[in-house]
Amino acid sequence: MANARVDRLRMMLAREGLDAVVLSHPHDVRYATGYHSILERWTQMEPFAAAIVFADPARPAILVIPEANLGIVAVLNRDGPHCTFDEIRSFDMLNFCEVSRYVDPDRNGGQLAEDAMAIAGAIRGTCQPDIAAAITAALADHGMAGKRIGFDEHRVSAAVAPKVPHDYRDALDFMMRVRVVKTGEEIERYRAVGRMADRVIAHAGSLLHEGADWNGVQAGICDFMVRNGVIPVDEGAMLFGGSYDGDDFIPDLFRTPGKRALRRGDIVILETQGVLDGFWIDINRTAVIGRPSADYQRLHDILRDAFLMMVDRLRPGVSTNSLPAIGYEHLKAKGVPAPEKLLVVAHGIGLMPLEIPLAYPAAGLAGVKQGFVMEEDMLISLDSLFFGAKLGPCHMENVYAITAGAPEPMYAAPLELIVADHAPADRASEPA
Structure with a gap:
């Protein structure tokens, strides 16, 4: 079946001098085939599916799944070819497949x-006792002995060898x-993700008011996400937010449960995260309970202007490591204390919230200090987080598609301070 992601994968295999790649990480399997199931969300140490892609386009793209999961593929493809493959290799998962064979x-x-x-007509070979045996049989049948093969899990290679x-x-x-x-199809899918992200952040803002319970706000955002097909990042729906220590509201990098109601003057960081259609929503806005002070409003506007200056540099051939200095220099020039x-972090986003195309480990300082050169059709999330203490923190984040010209924003939510200056009865209540 036609699959632009497999075409890109084959091009990259040829560039790297690899004859094939064996994928068993759930994100990689979904990338190559579109296959996914609830089993992957069990976060087991062992994979429940795999994909094999050869550099030679004359060879088939292979999906390796439990025999009993053919029904899952059928459901995935009811409304179109969302799960694509040329060949299926099957294996037994516990005794599910044995039991399902009885009529x-x-x-x-x-x-x-x-x-x-x-779909069963695409199965080749016999059902194997486990996933490693199924991969081994497929590689043997396609003459891969002695070939250069990439694996995203070394244990699979050891079992096959x-x-x-x-x-x-x-x-x-x-x-x-x-x-x-990204492929053109992936960017189009992310545009739909962006439209949902706008709805989520708007709903989050509508739940804020003086006296609101922070845990209740998070539960309300979670409920809205789930009712609209979004899987929240966790039971709290947000990565950023705030904690409460005695009488003080403390915006916090790692959200903790709230202990008191929101009060006028509280700053609330809304970074709603979740998964829709396999892609991550990652949108960040700052809100204030009640009317902001003139000084805080000015701080937000300075940060917004710095953000837009950095956005203008999201172009092919530009390294992400050049962006933090742009923001820093603007804040310094405007007299912001402790610029x-x-x-500032610019990172890829897609099947994972952080996609940094650097050698492991990329999530340390290298992700910012070294950075990476942006290419056309990357999806880049630009994260700008000011942790200044005098007036309080101020954050914003958007995702952009890198084009030959100006970057295309995936989110339309305004980069403006959200002012929660309404009574509970006046809150917006967007239906699910």
Whole structure:
């Protein structure tokens, strides 16, 4: 089946001199095939699915799944070819597949059974006892012994090697470089994610008012997300937010449960995170309870202007490591105290919230100090977080598609301070 992501993967395989790549990390499997299930959210140490892609376009793209999960593929593809592959290799998962082979005389198959049987026509070889055996059989059948093969999980390579000796390559960093540049179809999907992100952040702002319970606000955001098909980052729906220590509201890098109601003057950092259609929402705005002081409003506007200056540098050929200095110099020029407290991070986003195409470990200082050169069709999340103490913190974040010209914003929510100056009865109540 046609799959632009597989086309890009094959191009990159050829560039790296790899004959094939074996993917078993859930994000990589979803990237290559579109396959996903609830099993991946169990966060087991062992994978429940895999994908094999060869550099040679004449060879098939292979999906490796439990035999009993053919029905999941049928459901994924009911409204279109969301899960794509040329060949399926099957294996047993615990004894689910054994049990499913027995025919229940009291059950009518229905359309799902017919769809699953149609997909079963793509199965090659026999059902194997486990995922490693299924991968081994597929590689052997396609003559991969002695070939240079990338794996995103070294244990899979070790399990395959006794029967299919190969030249092992670690594919984790390789797959990050593949995934960070999006296909046209992925960018179009993210536009829809962006429209939902705008609704989520607007709903979050509508829940804020003097006297509101912070935990209740988070629960309300979570409820709105779930009712609209978004999987929240956790039970609190937000990464940033605030904690309460005695009578003081403390905006916090790592959100903790609230202990008191919101009061006038409280600054609330709204960074709503969640997954829609496999892609991460990551939008950040700052709100204040009641009317902001003139000084704080000025601080927000200075930060917004610095942010827009950095946005203008989101162009192909520009390194992300050049962005923090732009923000710092603007804050310094405007007399903002401690401009060094401005944290700027530009990172890729997609199947993961942080996609940094640098060699492991990329989430340390290298992610900012070294940075990476932006390319056309990357999705870049620009995160600007000021932790200044005199007036309080001020944060904002947006996602942009890198184009040949000006970057295309994926979120339309205004980069303005959210002012929660209404009574509870006046709050906006957008339906799900």
